Amino acid sequence: MAQAISELGEFGLIRHLTRNIRTVQPSTVKGIGDDAAILRYGDATLAVTTDTLTEGIHFDLTYTPMQHLGYKAAVVAFSDLYAMNVTPRQLLVSIAVSAKFSVESLELLYQGLQHACEHYGADLAGGDTSPSLTGFCINVTAIGDVAPDRITYRHTAQQGDLLCVSGDLGAAYMGLQVLDREKKIFEESKGIQPQLEGYEYVVGRQLKPEARKDIVEWLTSADIKPTAMIDLSDGLASGVLQLCSASKTGCEIHHHKIPIADETIKTAEEFYMEPLVAALNGGDDYELLFTVPVAAVEKLDGHKEISILGYLTEPEKGCFLVPQNGDKIEIKGMNV
């Protein structure tokens, strides 16, 4: 009987499909299994990453301005590179678009792409468009370089390392809830305009996320090399499980150390949701999850946008959330 994709989950599926693939080219340093492929050509070490965003899954064009979509698509790719400590240099974009789109809307998309490239210091170096009979689909490929001894993989964390995260979590997910609610109200009662006042932060995190270039640069300037790093595109739980699984460790995360913005908490309460659920399972944060040796703790204390969540344990102990009171809770992710 045919096996359904849903039985494996997104990450399980790609692991399954690529389980027998071996690389033979001397220029392939690291193939499938991290945020980006690492290549070595001559004396240069490069990383290449590719991501596809599809209409209705990754974005809803009823409330996503095309400029923001372009910006976000570039950020998604750059974030994958920063997670490996790689500096983005080029972006290639391939879009499949139905005839219903106007040239002007695609101009806005390209303005957003170009704006992101300028902000992150990369060139828009390639692009093509092709027709689509169904939805809008945008693929971004980002290329960058890195000093070989500065690459941060996700499989190289050590037991005892501290687990850290940048920024705050769950905001983009709550922004999505607000946008979906306002869309529904707008559709049901045509006269009512979307009410986004008081939700600027969470909505902004959803529509126009940033990659944490600043964090990567600060870590370098502070002479801290993470032992492992991954970007959070699918929630903290998914990121933690991927990093720990790749590094063959367990972890303990202190519940009260997970950074959640006030507006995220307020919005979650309005939706009768636990803010922690948004942080653990909500996507699109594009914060960096990374590990450092315990000795780095004093240096990290100097950065107000880095939180130490906990530490890595033996693999057989599993991944756990530790509340201030009560029993430990095992972290499970649908997609890992």
Added chain:
Amino acid sequence: MAQAISELGEFGLIRHLTRNIRTVQPSTVKGIGDDAAILRYGDATLAVTTDTLTEGIHFDLTYTPMQHLGYKAAVVAFSDLYAMNVTPRQLLVSIAVSAKFSVESLELLYQGLQHACEHYGADLAGGDTSPSLTGFCINVTAIGDVAPDRITYRHTAQQGDLLCVSGDLGAAYMGLQVLDREKKIFEESKGIQPQLEGYEYVVGRQLKPEARKDIVEWLTSADIKPTAMIDLSDGLASGVLQLCSASKTGCEIHHHKIPIADETIKTAEEFYMEPLVAALNGGDDYELLFTVPVAAVEKLDGHKEISILGYLTEPEKGCFLVPQNGDKIEIKGMNV
């Protein structure tokens, strides 16, 4: 008033969207405007290309085996690299897929991708899958390297150069007509099985095309460096117009020099079509169109799969087809 995409055509659209883009990174040698972006990192010269294939536009899953689709997707990307005289080294694949697909069908797709990678000597070095609410969409990114003095751009042809093409043209297009006809018959009268006997060559060219690695290698071994080169994915007319427009030349092509296989001619006649129309406007040939100095003519005569179509002229003369009898016909392409 909003401008429709169709007013610009596919190539006009991407030219329009990217007209103001300038590259600033020292590592970007050549950005938008050729088959692939050319990058220089350290002492290495690389090329990167990306292509998106969407269901219903680039392939019809009712008659395209998933293995062949995977193989073809890889070939499309490799062909872009060979057109710049670049050797493919890595392939990254990103697919967006609806839940209706089985794991087994995606395994077949990956077998096809892997098969093409082995055949062309590249590593499958990255991949991801994401959900799709609508059709199936596959994006391929290929990376390779080249000696800097061996890169073949499309904008560097000279007036007086000979215009050459590999293989034969129009077969893939006629294969598509046969497959579409058999699909229609099958749908209208359920019992009747597709009849593909006698169409093996044209159907094979459509479903499982090859990139002309052999031609590129032969040219190198024969010490012929094309002055310009492009791969034919959208018909000879489109390729000729793109090469001549980029190189600022016109051209004259001798009608009777355009290589068309016997089976292509026979199939076209069955469909009451001019075989020449299939060669000029039919897509998916993945043959190489290239130019060489006149002095190379003797060397080229030694290769039975290379045809000399004509030569390049002054730009103001335009691009023309020259029949054996009768007036010259201007070459126009919808998409250029």
